[in-house]
Amino acid sequence: MHGRPRKAPKPEEAAASAVKAANLRSLQAQFLHNHHNKTYTKEALDVSAKLLEINPEVYTAWNYRRLAVEHNLSQSESDPDSVKSILSEELRVVESALRQNFKSYGAWHHRKWVLTKGHSSIDQELRLLDKFQKADSRNFHAWNYRRFIAALMNKSDEEELKYTTDMINSNFSNYSAWHNRSILLSHLLGKRVQGFFPKEKVLTEEYELVHQALFTDPDDQSGWFYHIWLLDQTIKSDAPFLISSWPAHGFDLIVSVDKSPDGRASSPFTSFHSDTGTFPLILYFSQAVEGVNSSTITVESMLNSTNDLIWRPLSTNNSGTAQAWATNLNFPNVKLHSLETYPVKVSLGHSQGITSSSGFHYSHPSQFAFTVCVRPPNSEHGERQGVENILWRDENFHIYGTHFQESIPVVSFDQLSIKEDPEPTASNWHVQTIANEIALFRELLSEIDCKIGKLTLARLLMAHDTMMLYNSPNAYKVVHSEEVLELYRGLMKLDPSHSRYYKDEHSLVLFLQVTSSRESLLKHCCHYRDSTSTNIGGHICLRLNNLSLSRIGSVEQLLWVQMLDLSHNELQSIEGLEAMQLLSCLNLSNNKLSSCTALEPLRRLKSLKVLDISYNEIGAHSIDTTRYLCSSPLSHTFGGDWSFDDIVIDDVKVRNYWEAFVIFSGLNLTQLEVVGNAITDEKFKSFLVKVMPTLKWLDSEELH
Amino acid sequence: MGELEAEKHVQYILSVEKKKDDFESVVMEHLRMNGAYWGLATLDILGKLEIVDPDEVVSWIMTCQHECGGFGGNIGHDPHILYTLSAVQILALFDRLNVLDIEKVSKYVSGLQNEDGSFSGDMWGEVDTRFSYIAICCLSLLHRLDKINVEKAVNYIVSCKNLDGGFGCTPGGESHAGQIFCCVGALAITGSLHHIDKDLLGWWLCERQVKSGGLNGRPEKLPDVCYSWWVLSSLIMIDRVHWIDKEKLVKFILDCQDKEKGGISDRPDDAVDVFHTYFGVAGLSLLEYPGLKAIDPAYALPVDVVNRIFFGR
Numbered sequence A: 001m002h003g004r005p006r007k008a009p010k011p012e013e014a015a016a017s018a019v020k021a022a023n024l025r026s027l028q029a030q031f032l033h034n035h036h037n038k039t040y041t042k043e044a045l046d047v048s049a050k051l052l053e054i055n056p057e058v059y060t061a062w063n064y065r066r067l068a069v070e071h072n073l074s075q076s077e078s079d080p081d082s083v084k085s086i087l088s089e090e091l092r093v094v095e096s097a098l099r100q101n102f103k104s105y106g107a108w109h110h111r112k113w114v115l116t117k118g119h120s121s122i123d124q125e126l127r128l129l130d131k132f133q134k135a136d137s138r139n140f141h142a143w144n145y146r147r148f149i150a151a152l153m154n155k156s157d158e159e160e161l162k163y164t165t166d167m168i169n170s171n172f173s174n175y176s177a178w179h180n181r182s183i184l185l186s187h188l189l190g191k192r193v194q195g196f197f198p199k200e201k202v203l204t205e206e207y208e209l210v211h212q213a214l215f216t217d218p219d220d221q222s223g224w225f226y227h228i229w230l231l232d233q234t235i236k237s238d239a240p241f242l243i244s245s246w247p248a249h250g251f252d253l254i255v256s257v258d259k260s261p262d263g264r265a266s267s268p269f270t271s272f273h274s275d276t277g278t279f280p281l282i283l284y285f286s287q288a289v290e291g292v293n294s295s296t297i298t299v300e301s302m303l304n305s306t307n308d309l310i311w312r313p314l315s316t317n318n319s320g321t322a323q324a325w326a327t328n329l330n331f332p333n334v335k336l337h338s339l340e341t342y343p344v345k346v347s348l349g350h351s352q353g354i355t356s357s358s359g360f361h362y363s364h365p366s367q368f369a370f371t372v373c374v375r376p377p378n379s380e381h382g383e384r385q386g387v388e389n390i391l392w393r394d395e396n397f398h399i400y401g402t403h404f405q406e407s408i409p410v411v412s413f414d415q416l417s418i419k420e421d422p423e424p425t426a427s428n429w430h431v432q433t434i435a436n437e438i439a440l441f442r443e444l445l446s447e448i449d450c451k452i453g454k455l456t457l458a459r460l461l462m463a464h465d466t467m468m469l470y471n472s473p474n475a476y477k478v479v480h481s482e483e484v485l486e487l488y489r490g491l492m493k494l495d496p497s498h499s500r501y502y503k504d505e506h507s508l509v510l511f512l513q514v515t516s517s518r519e520s521l522l523k524h525c526c527h528y529r530d531s532t533s534t535n536i537g538g539h540i541c542l543r544l545n546n547l548s549l550s551r552i553g554s555v556e557q558l559l560w561v562q563m564l565d566l567s568h569n570e571l572q573s574i575e576g577l578e579a580m581q582l583l584s585c586l587n588l589s590n591n592k593l594s595s596c597t598a599l600e601p602l603r604r605l606k607s608l609k610v611l612d613i614s615y616n617e618i619g620a621h622s623i624d625t626t627r628y629l630c631s632s633p634l635s636h637t638f639g640g641d642w643s644f645d646d647i648v649i650d651d652v653k654v655r656n657y658w659e660a661f662v663i664f665s666g667l668n669l670t671q672l673e674v675v676g677n678a679i680t681d682e683k684f685k686s687f688l689v690k691v692m693p694t695l696k697w698l699d700s701e702e703l704h
Numbered sequence B: 001m002g003e004l005e006a007e008k009h010v011q012y013i014l015s016v017e018k019k020k021d022d023f024e025s026v027v028m029e030h031l032r033m034n035g036a037y038w039g040l041a042t043l044d045i046l047g048k049l050e051i052v053d054p055d056e057v058v059s060w061i062m063t064c065q066h067e068c069g070g071f072g073g074n075i076g077h078d079p080h081i082l083y084t085l086s087a088v089q090i091l092a093l094f095d096r097l098n099v100l101d102i103e104k105v106s107k108y109v110s111g112l113q114n115e116d117g118s119f120s121g122d123m124w125g126e127v128d129t130r131f132s133y134i135a136i137c138c139l140s141l142l143h144r145l146d147k148i149n150v151e152k153a154v155n156y157i158v159s160c161k162n163l164d165g166g167f168g169c170t171p172g173g174e175s176h177a178g179q180i181f182c183c184v185g186a187l188a189i190t191g192s193l194h195h196i197d198k199d200l201l202g203w204w205l206c207e208r209q210v211k212s213g214g215l216n217g218r219p220e221k222l223p224d225v226c227y228s229w230w231v232l233s234s235l236i237m238i239d240r241v242h243w244i245d246k247e248k249l250v251k252f253i254l255d256c257q258d259k260e261k262g263g264i265s266d267r268p269d270d271a272v273d274v275f276h277t278y279f280g281v282a283g284l285s286l287l288e289y290p291g292l293k294a295i296d297p298a299y300a301l302p303v304d305v306v307n308r309i310f311f312g313r
């Protein structure tokens, strides 16, 4: 029931209602009787018609009428007049049912069914539609029916587009018309229909149309989403391209089997320790792609004996598509004092196969190169003594000196300049259009303080920076981030109900700002040294703690990070971390992670050894917002039929901790902090110890 | 705003069952199976399902089943996928799925899949993404998802995705919160949420919250308690529910209660019904209102019921 006032009926109303109820009940009983006895006489049909005119939702009555029509048509022996009268009666019943309730799914469907019998004139249908669309211009049943009729009568997309123009001009606040326009226009642009090419000309006209709506009433949402769609059409490049890699172009990587004592490595940024004899090669694309494999990516080097590298998508789903892809390259066991350097050359795009989810091919052949130096094992240190316990205390972190500046592997967009066929990703039209929009919304904001104006300006400025960065990576610096941060702070105050949306966007801008230059990144890099430990390892930690971050961004600039401190933020999600394949130590303590399933990205991090998730909200919430973003039997994404009850570990039923089981059984941690979460008790901790045999330290206690 | 009048809502639901003779009850008679699901699921969320006699409910449900395996909305009404899901959900609530001939029911549901992957609601061929969700949810609860072509089913849903990130009933149909729930739910159950642009859809959904705190189903429409469910569950499945003001929404739902006679309405001071009572209470459960059982956003059943089905016993 919608929109019926809550009040006790007056006695006379109650009496009238009782009469109506009795009448309806009797019609219903008679109709069901006729239905079950397959009675299709005129009298019987009239009963169902009366019933449907009062209550069009009785779906069985529509079914009955269709059976009756089929029966009576077969009796009429195709006499045109009787066929006509049978079908006309159906159209009449539908029309009066729709007058009772124009949202009746059953009535609209019945009309479509009658039309497929080849009856009714298109003009009649358009007149009917006109009536319903005038009475309620947002009725989506009528709009759907209109599409059905347009297809039936081969009405062109241009004609229908004209209809949306008329509807919009008579009332800007008609989201249904804007929606329909976006559908029609995508068809026309996609097919390059005459008059709808080039795209730039069409989009320019559309901007003008939507500006009228936005400037007439900036609080009306109808034009907002259309503007966003236009913006997306303007800035997005169809074909995917490479935006960063690890190792980056021109990089001199040093790999070693044992941990490096301080001073032997030229720079901790370029050295990678691995006890498996392999190191990862990571590619990061501008959008999610599929088809990354040994035939689409050529890796030339002495390091891999065969060419059959296995590439894996770094995503938290099973789609087989991802923005980031990784493979492992082997490095040989080298003898003492032999410092040999191996060049590696990676080429992609020379054959088709890498495609975006919308079907566009990676089309710019490109290549990059780096060198790998394998450092011999350090015989003086011999066997490693136990497993180090990382202590995330401030006193263990020392501001990083600037003398390693030259080797920090950021601004990886540099490598784009080595494309064989350099082609700017944004044309003059794109740049000019965004600049125009920026000017226009600045003007709007100088007159009124409105939410959509601020939000759109923030999005435009970000789009501008990103576009320029991809276009000319060496010449352009991110310039608008301060202004955008200010806009989002303003929005949090202006529209507090959605403040956490703005906060998430604010976090993404902060990430962009921090990663946009060597100088800003170095401010957050620290040297980790535990004063109590004898191990003087060369850890460099990126510390992004205490920044009020609520989500993670700019991961493509952080592929090199091995130790990351994100503690004391407001992270609810760690989506994005799955691409950071080098991560071995991660501090997520004192955030807002609210379930084990939120840790799904960690399952892709094969090097992760040390994890701190203490003082979060795991176990404190009854509703799990990442329940369906994590592999599990609920979404048929956890291989095979798992009966969790079959797994019992020392009296602890896995079923009670299935989320923890799904996440932690895939990790190889040596150290974990979980204290300060609602889920954490002795039982849970003993469960974790059983699930992760590699664990040596749990909540600062050494396990034996 | 006061508190949730849990006891009064229980009484209201029981009273609806008894008054079969007023006009509104007769109008709803053909969808009694849906009504039973709304009422019983509400009782379960309120922790009061035990006051209902399961045997009585189960035997009534089974009299609504047809030879083809599908269920009608009430005794004597034709089978339809809408009521088949409600029947399965009610049996799941009572842990009585074992009374079903599962092969027969899943044959009925899977038989409604069309060549393009879409689903019809019944033999008369109305196609809608609502029916895609219902088929997928129903078969998954019966552990029979392998009976359909999941890939085609997913591709059809994706073909109904709009440029605002939402979904419509058929390709080209306008985005609508109810339809979005169906499509997001179906994608969640089939592990296909990667087809969704979570930020784009999340923003569209969070902008459904209007000044009063209530949620509407489409831009520039009035708020309505039933959208608390459609919008919230979708936002939860894509992990964007923190983008709305939960406290204001709790207040809006509580303001729609009939504090004297129980029940919840679409908007404050409108007439109450079981449909809005269920969506109000389920919405409060999604908002972690104290004292309520947690509900699963995809299967629209209490989490303990869903876990019992998927994690064995």
Ligand SMILES: [Zn+2]
Pocket (backbone or CB within 6 Å): A002, B224, B225, B226, B227, B266, B276
């Ligand atoms: Zn409603």
